[in-house]
Amino acid sequence: EQKSAKYKRILLKLSGEALMGELDFGIDPKVLDRMALEIAQLRGLGVQVGLVIGGGNLFRGKALSEAGLDRVAGDHMGMLATVMNALAMRDALERSNMPTRVMSAIPMSGVVDHYDRRSAIRALNQGDVVIFSAGTGNPFFTTDSAACLRGIEINADLVLKATNVDGVYTADPKKDPTAEKYDLLTYSEVLEKQLGVMDLTAIVLAQDHDMPLRVYNMNDTGVLGRLMTGGDHGTLIVS
Ligand code: UDP
Numbered sequence: 001e002q003k004s005a006k007y008k009r010i011l012l013k014l015s016g017e018a019l020m021g022e023l024d025f026g027i028d029p030k031v032l033d034r035m036a037l038e039i040a041q042l043r044g045l046g047v048q049v050g051l052v053i054g055g056g057n058l059f060r061g062k063a064l065s066e067a068g069l070d071r072v073a074g075d076h077m078g079m080l081a082t083v084m085n086a087l088a089m090r091d092a093l094e095r096s097n098m099p100t101r102v103m104s105a106i107p108m109s110g111v112v113d114h115y116d117r118r119s120a121i122r123a124l125n126q127g128d129v130v131i132f133s134a135g136t137g138n139p140f141f142t143t144d145s146a147a148c149l150r151g152i153e154i155n156a157d158l159v160l161k162a163t164n165v166d167g168v169y170t171a172d173p174k175k176d177p178t179a180e181k182y183d184l185l186t187y188s189e190v191l192e193k194q195l196g197v198m199d200l201t202a203i204v205l206a207q208d209h210d211m212p213l214r215v216y217n218m219n220d221t222g223v224l225g226r227l228m229t230g231g232d233h234g235t236l237i238v239s
Contacts, residue, residue, distance in 0.1 A: 003229040009048040009124060010129045010228075011151035011179035012039075013144060013161045016057035019085055026057060027085065032092035035218075039129060040096055041225035048124040050154055051131045052147040053079030053089055061139065070171055075139030075140055079106060082143060086112070086133035086191070100129045105137030105146070117153050124154065152209045159211055160227070162218035167235035168197050193226040197237065219222060 010073040014035065021028030031121070042049050056173040058081035064074030086102045093100040101123045115143050120130050144161070146198065151159040168190070171179040181197075187207035190197055197203070197215055216223055216234030223233050 003045075004229055005042075005045040005047045005228040007047055007157040009050070009126075009154065009156050010042070011050045011147055011154065011156040012224075013050065013052045013147035013159065014054065014218075015143070015162070016054035016081065016085055019053070019088070019160055020057040023180065025202060029088075029092070031056040032088055033096070034221075035089070036096040036098065038218075038222070038224045039093065040098060041222065042228060043098060043127065043129070043224060045228050047228050048127070049129045050120070050124060050133075050150060050156060051086075051089065051129060052150055053082050053085045053131060053133060054143040055079065055135075056083060057081075058084060061073040061163055070138045071217075075141075075182055079137070080132040082114060082135055083108065083133045086131040089131055098129050099127070100131060102131045102133055104133070108134075120150075121154055122224050130154075142199050144198040145205060148198075148202045148205045148209075148211060148213075149215070152205070152211050157204065159213050160224070161213065161215045163215055164217065165215045166220075166233075167215050168195050169231045169239075182235045183232070185235060187237060187239055190237055197235075202239075207239065210239055221222070 003008040019027050022033040055078045059077045061075030061078045065071040083104050090100045090102050103115040105115045121128050132150045135143045157187045167181045169181050173179040184204040188205050214234050214236050232234050
């Protein structure tokens with residue numbers, strides 16, 4: 001039986017680290033192909049997909065500045081890293097026959113399109129996957145904030161954050177065996193308890209604009225498709 005999707009348009013945030021797979025640095029093509037399959041399921045259900053990709057597998061401004069580099073230069077490098085990841089992801093999506101547009105918050109003529117909200121929405125309506133790269137285009141922000149920002153701008157029904165754990169826990173489940181998973185949280189609980197779900201700027205932005213967030217385990221095959229048809233996985237964060 002064909003199930004229909006609960007959501008019309010989603011914004012999916014993939015961290016750079018997610019693309020690294022088992023590697024220590026860079027991009028694992030196997031992960032890209034697996035993500036492409038997951039995204040194909042979403043498109044099969046008629047869900048429009050926007051993607052924000054991080055850059056932490058290559059460069060992070062904060063880490064570079066701790067090593068002595070100027071912070072703003074480091075953040076610019078981090079944003080450029082997200083464009084590289086976006087190009088790799090586009091390649092995997094197009095090999096799986098999904099037309100994909102990459103947009104960058106930093107103009108990069110001849111490589112990718114400059115971010116434009118209205119053309120992004122047109123592309124999504126046509127069924128293209130749209131990858132929003134270069135974060136917000138500003139230093140001192142993260143791609144989590146970019147995901148919430150773009151999600152709000154394109155009127156997504158949900159912002160999803162892919163992680164390597166099953167959701168948000170009371171403590172780090174990899175370090176603390178007594179950690180318990182939350183099924184549902186409010187933005188204020190995340191802020192008060194300082195749960196390391198997303199950076200606080202991203203949470204506050206989502207709260208201000210009532211954008212529901214869901215944190216889920218990306219290693220769970222088929223989970224995105226199941227989530228779209230009413231399955232309950234991970235942690236939902238709402239007001
Ligand atoms: N970055 C930035 N502004 C943004 C988004 C990202 O300066 O709007 C930089 C920042 O240095 C960040 C790096 O790009 O560390 C990579 O992004 P992020 O750390 O969010 O990637 P992820 O952790 O998701 O892989």
